[in-house]
Amino acid sequence: MSPTETPTRTPKRVTVSPLRYPGGKGLLYSRLRSIIRDNRLTSRTYVEPYAGGAGAALGLLVSGQVEEIAINDLDSAVYAFWRAVVDEPDEFSQLVRTVDLTVEEWEKQREVYDTAPRDNLLQLGFATFYLNRTNRSGVLNGGPIGGKDQTGNYKIDARFNRDTLLERIRLIGLYASRITVTNHDGRDVIKRYADDANAFIYADPPYFEKAGSLYMNAFDGAGHQSLADGLNLAKSAEWVLTYDNVPEVHSLYAERRRVLFSLNYSAHRVMKALEVMVFSDSLRIPADIRVAGDELLKAGVEV
Ligand SMILES: C[S@@+](CC[C@H](N)C(=O)[O-])C[C@H]1O[C@@H](n2cnc3c(N)ncnc32)[C@H](O)[C@@H]1O
Incomplete structure (x- = not known):
């Protein structure tokens, strides 16, 4: 695509x-x-x-x-995301392909986002991305789409189309040598x-x-x-x-x-x-x- x-x-x-x-x-x-x-x-x-x-x-x-x-x-979390996608697109894609889209996983990623060492770029960068795609309006400090009880009209996976996201990450990987990321x-x-x-x-x-x-x-x-x-x-x-x-x-x-x-x-x-x-x-x-x-x-x- x-x-x-x-x-x-x-x-x-x-x-x-x-x-x-x-x-x-x-x-x-x-x-x-x-x-x-x-x-x-x-x-x-x-x-x-x-x-x-x-x-x-x-x-x-x-x-x-x-x-x-x-x-x-x-923002060190936003920076970690960009470095991870540009430097490790294959590892990042593997996570996008396989991660669960559940409130339980959301809680785990939230914990990583809050506590992961700021220099663990893949872990922190992926948690940042996960929250951005599963939170209401993409706001990192917000709650999951559909609420923690998942009773809303839209569910936690509403903005996480794996194929579309994988394609965007693949493209970024192709252009990686022309992208400089700093913090x-x-x-x-x-x-x-x-x-x-x-x-x-x-x-x-x-x-x-x-x-x-x-x-x-x-x-x-x-x-x-x-x-x-x-x-x-x-x-x-x-x-x-x-x-x-x-x-x-x-x-x-x-x-x-x-x-x-x-x-x-x-x-x-x-x-x-x-x-x-x-x-x-x-x-x-x-x-x-x-x-x-x-x-x-x-x-x-x-x-
Ligand atoms: C208005 S947003 C940029 C939106 C961006 N143009 C886009 O299209 O997504 C401002 C960004 O600046 C970052 N930021 C805030 N203070 C900053 C600073 N002093 N230096 C660099 N970045 C900063 C925030 O983390 C945020 O990502």
Whole structure:
């Protein structure tokens, strides 16, 4: 089976990530693709300092839009997952093929997730994946789909289609030599690549208002400020940043070009679903992204 694509000539989304991610940016795939094409960035290293499910990064890699990706996450469990899939895809696949999908197994994996040595990448990475696929909404600290008594409409295996997941892991294994996985603070990753003319950074940090308890949030006001300092001072790398549309973002990046966007545009939900994309100075903003942003402004959205 090929990666799941929408049946159009220019897919909005190419789903390769085995992780479900609250707020996942797989849907940003088509916008990033047009930025990469318009700016001829294909041969650069595409860097996600806040990778999470890395939905956009993997979609861009397997569809040939970029040649190499660097994915980073400070959460040691998310990092363990990526290292395990990239470095040990066969062992990981064997676990996916054979693991029980029961509440009893869920309890075991939960225990591993909480207590496994952080350097046992296969064990911790698999437990992270198991919980992500069997928990409600993929939230790692949540409970199993269907509840512990399995009386809900959907059961614990509802999001664990072994064949689909095995195919995604196989694909990642094929591309392993082009994927670098690290476990640093995102700001250090930005520092590392900021002066690298061969890098294109897409930063999707924890948001100001939406972060909540969905995933690890190692950010406070100073964190947002120091991220802005790093990006605003980047000399050579091109970069794009996405955030929630709040006044703080507009003041941190007041000197940069900013465009509004909405991942699931619908007239009555638009006020809620709004986000902002910030661009490094020499990046050309594709017309479709600019026009869509202007339309949101015309629709009366405040910035
Ligand atoms: C908004 S999510 C990224 C979502 C991702 N773009 C996707 O499509 O799945 C933010 C991610 O940043 C990670 N994170 C939080 N604080 C971090 C930090 N200081 N440095 C690096 N990663 C961090 C979280 O673990 C989480 O996975």
